[in-house]
Amino acid sequence: MNGASGDVQTPAFGTLETRLRARRDSGAKLLIPYVTGGYKGWQRAVEAAAAAGADAIEIGIPFSDPVIDGPVIQQASTAALDEGATPASVLEEARELDTGVPHAVMTYYNICHHQGHERFAAALVEAGMSGAILPDLPYIEAGPWLDDATEAGIEVILLAAPTTPDHRLAELCGASRGFVYAVGLLGVTGERASLARTATEIAARCLAVTDRPVLTGVGIGSPSQAVEACEVSDGAIIGSAVVRTLMSDGPEAVGELVASYRTALDRG
Structure with missing residues (x-):
C-alpha cells in the first residue's frame, strides 16, 4: 500500500485498534495520555496513567527540533535530552x-x-510498542513507512488536520492504523482556555468517512474540555497537562490527573 497512490487497503486490526474498538463499542470514551520518555520518573508516570484508566499510552521520544510540540513538552524533552x-x-x-x-x-x-x-520498526516491536505517530511525515509521502511498519506489526497512526482536504481525508483515515488522530487546532500542543471549534469539526469530518476510532488531541486542557471533545469524537488525547503535572508534581500526580479525566469521561 502506498499513501500517495490512492489505492488503500484496509488492514486487519492490530493490538491497539482491537482494544480501542472494543472499548468504544462497549460505550466507553477513550483516553490516551502522552508522557515524555526519558524524563525523570517517566516510567512510573506511564504505569500510574494506565492504572488510572488510560486505554493506551503515547510515549514520546525526545527530539531536538520538534514541529508539533508546544512549550511544556519541549521543556520536558530538553530536560530528558540533557540527562542523556x-x-x-x-x-x-x-x-x-x-x-x-x-x-x-x-x-x-x-x-x-x-x-x-x-x-x-523492529526496535519498536522489541520495545513492546503497538503503534507509532510521526507527525511531521505527510501522508502523501508516508507510503514506504506505512508498508515497512505494517510488515513489522506496527500500527501507524496518521494525523488528520483541520486543513486536510475532503478529497484526501477518507483515504488518510482508511490508511491509518490503530486510530485516527484528529488534530484539534492549527498550532502546537498545549493547554488552552477553551476548546477550539476546529476540534469538533475535524472529528466529525473523520467520523463521517471511517469507522476506525477517532481521537481528538492538541489543545485539550481540562477534563471538561475532554468531555466536550468527546461529544463528537471517540476519545481524547491528553499531552501537555500530563507532562506539566509530571514536571511539577511527579509521576504519582499523573495518575491522579488521568483519573480525573477518566471520571469526567465516564460521567459524560
Missing part, C-alpha cells in the same frame, strides 16, 4: 513496562529515517 536520553535508551526503558494497555511511540521522522524504516 536517546531513542535507544527510551525504547530500552519502555521494554521494562508491563501496564496491561498498548503503547504507541510519538516522535519525528528524522529518527526513523536515520535508523532506516525496517530497523526502526
Whole structure:
C-alpha cells in the first residue's frame, strides 16, 4: 500500500485498534495520555496513567527540533535530552513496562529515517510498542513507512488536520492504523482556555468517512474540555497537562490527573 497512490487497503486490526474498538463499542470514551520518555520518573508516570484508566499510552521520544510540540513538552524533552536520553535508551526503558494497555511511540521522522524504516520498526516491536505517530511525515509521502511498519506489526497512526482536504481525508483515515488522530487546532500542543471549534469539526469530518476510532488531541486542557471533545469524537488525547503535572508534581500526580479525566469521561 502506498499513501500517495490512492489505492488503500484496509488492514486487519492490530493490538491497539482491537482494544480501542472494543472499548468504544462497549460505550466507553477513550483516553490516551502522552508522557515524555526519558524524563525523570517517566516510567512510573506511564504505569500510574494506565492504572488510572488510560486505554493506551503515547510515549514520546525526545527530539531536538520538534514541529508539533508546544512549550511544556519541549521543556520536558530538553530536560530528558540533557540527562542523556536517546531513542535507544527510551525504547530500552519502555521494554521494562508491563501496564496491561498498548503503547504507541510519538516522535519525528528524522529518527526513523536515520535508523532506516525496517530497523526502526523492529526496535519498536522489541520495545513492546503497538503503534507509532510521526507527525511531521505527510501522508502523501508516508507510503514506504506505512508498508515497512505494517510488515513489522506496527500500527501507524496518521494525523488528520483541520486543513486536510475532503478529497484526501477518507483515504488518510482508511490508511491509518490503530486510530485516527484528529488534530484539534492549527498550532502546537498545549493547554488552552477553551476548546477550539476546529476540534469538533475535524472529528466529525473523520467520523463521517471511517469507522476506525477517532481521537481528538492538541489543545485539550481540562477534563471538561475532554468531555466536550468527546461529544463528537471517540476519545481524547491528553499531552501537555500530563507532562506539566509530571514536571511539577511527579509521576504519582499523573495518575491522579488521568483519573480525573477518566471520571469526567465516564460521567459524560
